[in-house]
Amino acid sequence: MSEGSTAKRTRRTKAEQRAETLEQILDAAEYLFSKNGLYGVTLRDVAQRVGVHTTLLHYYFQDKLSLFEAVFARRASVTSGRRTAALERYEAEAGDHPTVEGALHAFLDTDLDLYIEGGEPWMNYAAFCARVSNTREGAELMDVHFDPVVLKLVSILKRALPDYADEDIFWGYHFVTGALMNTLARTGRIDRLSGGICHSDDFDAVKKRIAKFMAAGFLALKA
Amino acid sequence: MSEGSTAKRTRRTKAEQRAETLEQILDAAEYLFSKNGLYGVTLRDVAQRVGVHTTLLHYYFQDKLSLFEAVFARRASVTSGRRTAALERYEAEAGDHPTVEGALHAFLDTDLDLYIEGGEPWMNYAAFCARVSNTREGAELMDVHFDPVVLKLVSILKRALPDYADEDIFWGYHFVTGALMNTLARTGRIDRLSGGICHSDDFDAVKKRIAKFMAAGFLALKA
DNA sequence: ATTATCTATAGATCTATAGATAATGC
DNA sequence: ATTATCTATAGATCTATAGATAATGC
Numbered sequence: 001m002s003e004g005s006t007a008k009r010t011r012r013t014k015a016e017q018r019a020e021t022l023e024q025i026l027d028a029a030e031y032l033f034s035k036n037g038l039y040g041v042t043l044r045d046v047a048q049r050v051g052v053h054t055t056l057l058h059y060y061f062q063d064k065l066s067l068f069e070a071v072f073a074r075r076a077s078v079t080s081g082r083r084t085a086a087l088e089r090y091e092a093e094a095g096d097h098p099t100v101e102g103a104l105h106a107f108l109d110t111d112l113d114l115y116i117e118g119g120e121p122w123m124n125y126a127a128f129c130a131r132v133s134n135t136r137e138g139a140e141l142m143d144v145h146f147d148p149v150v151l152k153l154v155s156i157l158k159r160a161l162p163d164y165a166d167e168d169i170f171w172g173y174h175f176v177t178g179a180l181m182n183t184l185a186r187t188g189r190i191d192r193l194s195g196g197i198c199h200s201d202d203f204d205a206v207k208k209r210i211a212k213f214m215a216a217g218f219l220a221l222k223a
Numbered sequence: 224m225s226e227g228s229t230a231k232r233t234r235r236t237k238a239e240q241r242a243e244t245l246e247q248i249l250d251a252a253e254y255l256f257s258k259n260g261l262y263g264v265t266l267r268d269v270a271q272r273v274g275v276h277t278t279l280l281h282y283y284f285q286d287k288l289s290l291f292e293a294v295f296a297r298r299a300s301v302t303s304g305r306r307t308a309a310l311e312r313y314e315a316e317a318g319d320h321p322t323v324e325g326a327l328h329a330f331l332d333t334d335l336d337l338y339i340e341g342g343e344p345w346m347n348y349a350a351f352c353a354r355v356s357n358t359r360e361g362a363e364l365m366d367v368h369f370d371p372v373v374l375k376l377v378s379i380l381k382r383a384l385p386d387y388a389d390e391d392i393f394w395g396y397h398f399v400t401g402a403l404m405n406t407l408a409r410t411g412r413i414d415r416l417s418g419g420i421c422h423s424d425d426f427d428a429v430k431k432r433i434a435k436f437m438a439a440g441f442l443a444l445k446a
Numbered sequence: 447a448t449t450a451t452c453t454a455t456a457g458a459t460c461t462a463t464a465g466a467t468a469a470t471g472c
Numbered sequence: 473a474t475t476a477t478c479t480a481t482a483g484a485t486c487t488a489t490a491g492a493t494a495a496t497g498c
Contacts, residue, residue: 055478221435276452
């Protein structure tokens with residue numbers, strides 16, 4: 001932190017400085033919001049974590065909610081884009097006979113890989129999303145940023161399950177996303193419940209199981 | 224509300240009055256916490272909703288967190304007890320050959336029925352639990368109140384899947400509870416995503432699918 | 447005589463704004 | 473000359489406590 005602030009004094013263009021400070025603010029906010037939610041974090045907490053004055057946050061963001069939404073938006077397009085690409089790749093590859101499991105692998109594994117490879121900031125973002133996802137306003141943010149990818153997934157699932165009612169497909173997706181969000185939240189509950197056999201942070205373990213598990217679930221809904 | 228406050232003036236024993244006020248406070252807190260979380264609700268909000276002075280909350284509860292925990296605890300033993308009983312009934316009935324789907328029906332359907340039959344207060348509690356469940360401190364509350372039922376479920380699943388690694392069973396449960404919590408949260412996301420085909424409040428639709436879906440998922444994890 | 451409820455208020459925070467200062471930009 | 477950062481502060485809330493008042497309890 002002290003090293004960071006001296007480094008800050010070295011010559012930099014204003015654009016660089018702006019970008020760097022913005023990123024630090026977003027990182028700090030992301031971390032704190034992921035732990036305590038919108039109302040559980042004060043602008044002062046965020047400023048303190050970055051090492052700047054609270055008022056600087058108002059220089060960059062209109063208000064607290066804008067900061068919150070900016071945190072959500074920053075990485076949303078990355079994960080959304082990656083998953084869309086993976087789904088398109090799968091669609092091309094599978095041709096006329098896509099499978100539920102194939103589509104889910106593209107959708108879920110691609111996302112989990114991003115967090116696994118992205119390190120702490122991405123893991124924080126994952127927890128942030130999970131926390132946001134089961135609130136009403138949060139769910140509306142999800143709509144805005146993730147509806148296109150999800151509807152793309154749904155369209156492939158429909159082709160894989162041509163005799164299914166839309167209702168069954170959507171409820172299946174509802175289960176899938178619940179399991180995914182519970183994973184991203186990393187609450188530590190499964191660690192304690194399993195007596196240490198499983199670990200909340202072990203996204204590899206989830207990745208190994210979730211697509212197969214959920215695909216079988218979909219297939220079982222046949223009327 | 225005005226009718227309630229005149230009714231309040233009618234003769235009542237102190238014990239009755241205490242019980243009634245306590246219940247009103249807990250109901251109001253439950254509703255508000257389910258919408259906005261611990262930090263998103265002020266004691267004043269709760270008091271206002273009940274129609275009493277903020278300070279009365281301190282007469283009944285030590286502080287805000289105690290109120291929060293009391294909301295959680297009030298109905299936890301009911302759902303926990305009902306599910307335990309249902310699992311025991313199923314165990315007795317299934318004898319030496321319990322199935323995954325049978326155990327999940329006992330565990331999940333019993334819970335969903337409680338919310339369906341319990342009306343608004345129970346639906347609020349469900350949303351409250353869902354919201355609590357994907358926070359760290361919240362997950363610890365879940366440990367305290369729900370570990371026994373969940374471990375009972377796990378023990379039956381182990382008997383139904385004798386050649387499975389514990390790890391697979393616990394991750395399977397992790398998926399199940401994620402799907403359930405996503406249901407209890409009732410964020411309205413599935414409504415919008417499905418263009419009105421599905422409804423967040425339609426626990427019957429979930430009940431019709433979730434146990435079958437998840438049971439098939441478990442069976443697919445076989446190595 | 448005890449318990450439920452309200453009044454008054456202390457003390458701490460929190461968000462947000464106005465305006466000063468200190469850097470970089472041509 | 474513009475942009476990044478800080479100082480000072482207004483105004484609103486929020487939690488929590490002390491102590492008064494108004495009911496019920498024997």
